[in-house]
Amino acid sequence: MGRSPCCEKAHTNKGAWTKEEDERLVAYIRAHGEGCWRSLPKAAGLLRCGKSCRLRWMNYLRPDLKRGNFTDEEDEIIIRLHAILGNKWSLIAGQLPGRTDNEIKNYWNTHIKRKLLARGIDPQTHRPLGSAEAAAPGVVAHRAAALLHATTAPALAAAAATLAVKSSSPPASSSDDGARSSTSSGGGASTGEPRCPDLNLDLSVGPPPAADTPTSQPVCLCYRLGLRAGEACGCRADKPGAGGFRYFRPLEQGQYI
DNA sequence: AATTGACCCAACCGCATCCTC
DNA sequence: GGAGGATGCGGTTGGGTCAAT
Structure with missing residues (x-):
């Protein structure tokens, strides 16, 4: 069957982005926001694959990126x-x-x-x-x-x-x-000996479920790490899937990562 | 000054996952 | 429930930079 290509490769630029392409992409996203990467290149007047635009934005152009050495x-x-x-x-x-x-x-x-x-x-x-x-x-x-x-x-x-x-x-x-x-x-x-006798290998990650968090429901890992939206967690309840929650089901008993 | 090799990072590619119909 | 499209993710690569020779 095969998957259709994500873009028309014959008419797309590849390789390093030019300053002008960057400016076009930033201007477009500032005006219209992120989303619909497939149609973005055409709408923004870019001869780029949507995936390439997304990658460029996510990894380089986003205003909230921290540049410089890791501490x-x-x-x-x-x-x-x-x-x-x-x-x-x-x-x-x-x-x-x-x-x-x-x-x-x-x-x-x-x-x-x-x-x-x-x-x-x-x-x-x-x-x-x-x-x-x-x-x-x-x-x-x-x-x-x-x-x-x-x-x-x-x-x-x-x-x-x-x-x-x-x-x-x-x-x-x-x-x-x-x-x-x-x-x-x-x-x-x-x-046959316990590898780490002092360890309980139940790696269900997260704090004890809050009263408003049904344990049977999949929950955002960030939530389980105790990080709510607004700090390290970028999950959004209003947009599940693309850019929204990333769900991690609690491990079943005996189940490992 | 020229060459070589290591290092680094941006970008590409293919697959997995999610979402909609 | 399945198919197909859109998006996200992780592995890999290409090319620029810089230090050593």
Whole structure:
């Protein structure tokens, strides 16, 4: 069957955007707002694919973008969120106002990966390099473990405080290097021994449901992180789907990320 | 000064997901 | 419930910049 192309490729520009194209796109969105990317290029007089326009706006032209280097605090937030979420760059970006998923993805691949490797941590599993456990299943346990020490980045700590990572005992270490200290404390899942005996692996993310939040309903991850619309959460109840809520169903018992 | 290689980032591509009919 | 279109996401790549040789 095949999918129809998103645009007429023969009549679209590709490659770097010119200043004039940027100006046209910004002017159009200022006048008409975002939305309907497919028809936007034609309406704005741009010989570009709608996807390309969206990407350019989201990653470069949006007025609320924060330019410049990432701070150490942002580094730590990214690392910790990556430990929980994996390569869900858009979700991670949602917790870093002014940063885009593309920017974070690039930053991860060029800086943070190296930083973690220098610390002796596998950037994919967030576990010590070279250990047999690094390639073993049960990664989620250590993503949770990393959370238990999320205290060095105040902004994340605020969010982390709302995460329902239930632990039957306090963290084994008070080290501020959560990923390293926690990952070294785990056991092997395939050995029959609990990998992290002190961990409850129920990763249902979020605070205890509020009275007005039916637990059986899917909820916005931002909501479960305790971030309501207006701060880090950009979700809008009035526009589900495109630009609106991103739903994350609570995990069933025994279900893992 | 020229060349080379590493690094970085903007942009593209294909697939997944959501939404509407 | 299924088909098709629109949008979003993540992986990958192309090309510019800069330091080392």
